[in-house]
Amino acid sequence: MESDVNNFVINIATANGTGSQSSNLIILHSMFEMGVPVSGKNLFPSNISGLPTWFIIRASEYGYQAPGDKTDIQILMNKDTWQDDIDKMEPGTVVIYNEDVKLPVERDDCIVFSMPMTKMARGIAPKFAKMMANMYYVGGLAYLLGIDIKDMEKAVHSQFKGKEKAIEMNLRAIGEGITHAEDNWENKTTFRVEKIEKNPDTYLIEGNEATALGSIYGGINMLAWYPITPSSSVAEGIIKWIPELRTAKDGGTTCAVIQAEDELAAVGMVIGAGWAGGRGMTCTSGPGISLMSEFIGLSYFAEVPGVIWDVNRVGPSTGLPTRTQQGDLSMLYEASHGDTQHIVLIPGTVNECFEFGWRAFDYAERYQTMVFGFSDLDLGMNRWSTEGFVYPDKQMDRGKVIYTQEQLDSIENYGRYRDVDGDGIPYRTLPGSGLDPILYRGTGHDEDGVYSEDPAVYQKTMMRLREKIEGSRDNLPSPVIIEEEIKEVGIIFYGSMENTIGEIDDILERTGLSVSTCRVRALPYHSNLEEFISKHDKNIVLEMNRDGQLFGILRKELPLELLSKIHSVAYSDGMPPRARLYSEKILEVLEEI
Amino acid sequence: MSILKLNVIDLDKSEYKGGKSSLCPGCGHDQISNVIIQAAWENGLPPEGIAKMSGIGCSSKTPAYFLGKSHGFNTVHGRMPSVTTGANMINKDLSFIAVSGDGDTASIGIGQFIHAIRRNLDMVYIIENNGVYGLTKGQYSATVEKGSKKKKGAINSQNPIDLCAMALNLGCSFVARSFSGSKKQLTALLRAAMSHKGMAIIDVISPCVTFANNDESYRSYNYVKENDEVLHIVDYISHFSPLEEVDIPEGQYREIELFDGSKIVLETIGSSHDTTDIVSALGAVHRAESQNKHVTGLLYYNGELPTATETLGITDTPLSKLSLEEGRPTPASLDLINQRFRDIN
Numbered sequence A: 001m002e003s004d005v006n007n008f009v010i011n012i013a014t015a016n017g018t019g020s021q022s023s024n025l026i027i028l029h030s031m032f033e034m035g036v037p038v039s040g041k042n043l044f045p046s047n048i049s050g051l052p053t054w055f056i057i058r059a060s061e062y063g064y065q066a067p068g069d070k071t072d073i074q075i076l077m078n079k080d081t082w083q084d085d086i087d088k089m090e091p092g093t094v095v096i097y098n099e100d101v102k103l104p105v106e107r108d109d110c111i112v113f114s115m116p117m118t119k120m121a122r123g124i125a126p127k128f129a130k131m132m133a134n135m136y137y138v139g140g141l142a143y144l145l146g147i148d149i150k151d152m153e154k155a156v157h158s159q160f161k162g163k164e165k166a167i168e169m170n171l172r173a174i175g176e177g178i179t180h181a182e183d184n185w186e187n188k189t190t191f192r193v194e195k196i197e198k199n200p201d202t203y204l205i206e207g208n209e210a211t212a213l214g215s216i217y218g219g220i221n222m223l224a225w226y227p228i229t230p231s232s233s234v235a236e237g238i239i240k241w242i243p244e245l246r247t248a249k250d251g252g253t254t255c256a257v258i259q260a261e262d263e264l265a266a267v268g269m270v271i272g273a274g275w276a277g278g279r280g281m282t283c284t285s286g287p288g289i290s291l292m293s294e295f296i297g298l299s300y301f302a303e304v305p306g307v308i309w310d311v312n313r314v315g316p317s318t319g320l321p322t323r324t325q326q327g328d329l330s331m332l333y334e335a336s337h338g339d340t341q342h343i344v345l346i347p348g349t350v351n352e353c354f355e356f357g358w359r360a361f362d363y364a365e366r367y368q369t370m371v372f373g374f375s376d377l378d379l380g381m382n383r384w385s386t387e388g389f390v391y392p393d394k395q396m397d398r399g400k401v402i403y404t405q406e407q408l409d410s411i412e413n414y415g416r417y418r419d420v421d422g423d424g425i426p427y428r429t430l431p432g433s434g435l436d437p438i439l440y441r442g443t444g445h446d447e448d449g450v451y452s453e454d455p456a457v458y459q460k461t462m463m464r465l466r467e468k469i470e471g472s473r474d475n476l477p478s479p480v481i482i483e484e485e486i487k488e489v490g491i492i493f494y495g496s497m498e499n500t501i502g503e504i505d506d507i508l509e510r511t512g513l514s515v516s517t518c519r520v521r522a523l524p525y526h527s528n529l530e531e532f533i534s535k536h537d538k539n540i541v542l543e544m545n546r547d548g549q550l551f552g553i554l555r556k557e558l559p560l561e562l563l564s565k566i567h568s569v570a571y572s573d574g575m576p577p578r579a580r581l582y583s584e585k586i587l588e589v590l591e592e593i
Numbered sequence B: 001m002s003i004l005k006l007n008v009i010d011l012d013k014s015e016y017k018g019g020k021s022s023l024c025p026g027c028g029h030d031q032i033s034n035v036i037i038q039a040a041w042e043n044g045l046p047p048e049g050i051a052k053m054s055g056i057g058c059s060s061k062t063p064a065y066f067l068g069k070s071h072g073f074n075t076v077h078g079r080m081p082s083v084t085t086g087a088n089m090i091n092k093d094l095s096f097i098a099v100s101g102d103g104d105t106a107s108i109g110i111g112q113f114i115h116a117i118r119r120n121l122d123m124v125y126i127i128e129n130n131g132v133y134g135l136t137k138g139q140y141s142a143t144v145e146k147g148s149k150k151k152k153g154a155i156n157s158q159n160p161i162d163l164c165a166m167a168l169n170l171g172c173s174f175v176a177r178s179f180s181g182s183k184k185q186l187t188a189l190l191r192a193a194m195s196h197k198g199m200a201i202i203d204v205i206s207p208c209v210t211f212a213n214n215d216e217s218y219r220s221y222n223y224v225k226e227n228d229e230v231l232h233i234v235d236y237i238s239h240f241s242p243l244e245e246v247d248i249p250e251g252q253y254r255e256i257e258l259f260d261g262s263k264i265v266l267e268t269i270g271s272s273h274d275t276t277d278i279v280s281a282l283g284a285v286h287r288a289e290s291q292n293k294h295v296t297g298l299l300y301y302n303g304e305l306p307t308a309t310e311t312l313g314i315t316d317t318p319l320s321k322l323s324l325e326e327g328r329p330t331p332a333s334l335d336l337i338n339q340r341f342r343d344i345n
Helices: A020-033 A082-088 A117-124 A126-132 A134-145 A149-159 A164-184 A207-217 A232-245 A263-275 A286-302 A329-333 A350-367 A377-381 A405-410 A455-470 A495-510 A528-535 A549-557 A560-565 A579-592 B028-042 B058-065 B080-090 B102-108 B110-119 B163-169 B183-195 B221-226 B278-290 B308-312 B331-344
Strands: A008-015 A038-043 A052-059 A073-076 A094-098 A111-115 A203-206 A222-225 A256-259 A280-284 A306-312 A343-345 A370-376 A383-386 A439-441 A480-482 A489-494 A515-520 A538-543 A566-570 B050-054 B071-074 B095-101 B123-129 B174-179 B199-205 B228-230 B232-237 B253-257 B263-268 B294-301
Touching (some): A008 A134, A020 A038, A020 A052, A020 A149, A094 A134, A117 A126, A126 A134, A207 A232, A207 A370, A232 A377, A256 B080, A263 A280, A263 A286, A329 A343, A329 A370, A350 A377, A350 A383, A377 A495, A495 A579, A538 A579, A560 A566, B028 B199, B058 B123, B102 B163, B163 B199, B183 B294, B263 B294
Parallel strands (some): B123 B199, B174 B199
Antiparallel strands (some): A203 A383
16 A cells, blocks of 8 residues: 555646646645655646646655546635536545635545635735635645645745745745644645655756757757747747857857747748758747748758757647647658658657757757757646756767868868768858858759759669668667566657656556566667567557557568567547556557557 | 959959859849849959848749859748848858749748848848749739739739838838849849848849730830839949949939948939838839839838847857857856756755
């Protein structure tokens, strides 16, 4: 039996735009401050205010970060989802509700507490009573769970940085909430938080801010972006940090930021920047990638570097704009018409968001092509723990750029698109250099960059492009492999599934299976992956989409003899993965094999 | 005996030429290419400092036919402005000379055209405006006049988009219209545009000899020649050789000093046109349009607008020339950031 200390799931049901995010983050941060392994997920609607929002906080002594398969403590604040939230509760759930919603909670099988939250809030801030009411469930929770008030104070200060009046009022509300609970509630619950020695290096940060910082340390020179959920906070992160980190001696900036008129223009600017010898980037989500696709083909064919971050939301079409998925992978890998293939970097942690943030530019310039960073809403917009970002371990790689006449003269038979080194990567000169100028084009071109419709020339160019990207495989981030001695089941997965895989692994191993895991971190996939597959009896390709997109890519590219060893488990409902649900799906497939 | 004539940076005109044109013989676009060569040479622009930009279409093929010693980018349909924007951010010292068509600019890329103007991107934007889609065999474009008829097909029944009027409404800093058959006027306007800092738009009516050079077309050579309402005679005086072409016109004239110290001289014919007045410029455009005429000359000029890179406060060194150290913040700065996050958590 699992202990109830530092192991529980809180579900907070509120309405969007009522300020509950501050309350929820204060709970999250104060538990984090106590050293409790904790994670928070914001399940929000595509709406500015009024629609239902749930915030899920999970404490787990095992470090599980998935939202959990059941709710232990339910906070009820939203009249619109009231009955629905109540109906979903399992017997024994602890409930805290706002009396002022004036709706009943008829569940004798649950442990129910209440407080007149709005009325009490009116006493502190009559105008903001609706928002302030959210601080009272913070107080109630602090009482029930035993959250250290000192740690909570620190979290409030962090949330309202320097706004003394807000800090004072919110602390008062929390205090009143605690007092009310002490006076009126009989605490017969078993869920508690207990202080653990906290690693002083750790802090919580959103994946998107990590990506933003990584890009800045990668030497980004131009960000062109068009707002879209859930990627906007990558751009906002860059905008926030460049004055401090990227101001030149003359006071000017070394990173231009343009809010473009649309995604078509944003990616056009990235290509213009790459062509001119700079490091250009955009960030977007699925609908943006669809719009950018024509330009992505130009980048591939004319061999112009650029970086696009895709923070995946649920497609197709506008889909579920505020929910998470791994549904863009196959589109990224082969974006644009004709034969194309693109490098895709897939972080699974905030540290990798940072690392791939800077590495993406090196790969783009090394391979003279568009490089994708592939994150998702869950990783990008939720806060995750890190021990701190690690400074790049190598200098920027600007790739094969010719800067001087001497360099140019030293290359025998130079041509912009001639493969002189035998690795498929040609040399390039930059506009403004006067060195062997050509007219770049998306039309057919020969090795000197001159227009050509010659069948042999076209075919040779396309084969070289394939060889060039093919050559990147083993230079890209290699898979993270955790192998068991008995090579029974191998799980191949990627991206934010990293935050659930440990729990899935534990659930599966409890059934007696021996489970190894392999997290793919880039496409085209590293050769280590084939070795992993060949070693394991049965391999499951686990992903958050309907069709098994990585599975499809593997089926196309793996050697024939390995195909019978891979099996797809793909499931997507917009929610971050719940470990039990995905484990059951894996077990079903394993049974069928 | 021919004497090699050199420009102010000691280059022969051949240094500004490009490859052989594959457009239809007699195409107005080829005449514009020749004017680009002439203007760049006369202005003494170093070829390596120029970037030739274009979209897709007959017009956008022409960068292959001029300035062979300059880098260029033949991008995608209608989206040359965004690529130019990105390149301008990275190397603001380049002189961007862009050609685009009316399909590019008035239809698929109209959004990018508008937003490049809003940003006052530092570039010369030449529209080679023939009223038809040539490469796809002569469909009407959105700039063709209502009532005009191309060689094959029905009379155009939709209202045209006037790109100069649009640019004026958006506050573009340099707006001109010309005709590919008016070599002298076009050369002077283009030389002035090259001396301007900011967005310079020249809408050049350039008849399509294959699909719309018939008598019923308002875009045929003969029609444009007979219905060209010239605002003023334009002369250009370069800053490096102020005596070279001085031919102070008699009567009324207006002199405008451009960013690089060169001057444009506008000699009034008929009623005087005020190039600092957007309303008067719009009036001239619309008056001509109502009579199915084409007004040509410098419609509007404003040398005071900050450019996109100035507005964004980009450092003086072109970003393409930053050292590796200037591009990446220090290890100490990252330690500080990590520490700050730890302190608030």
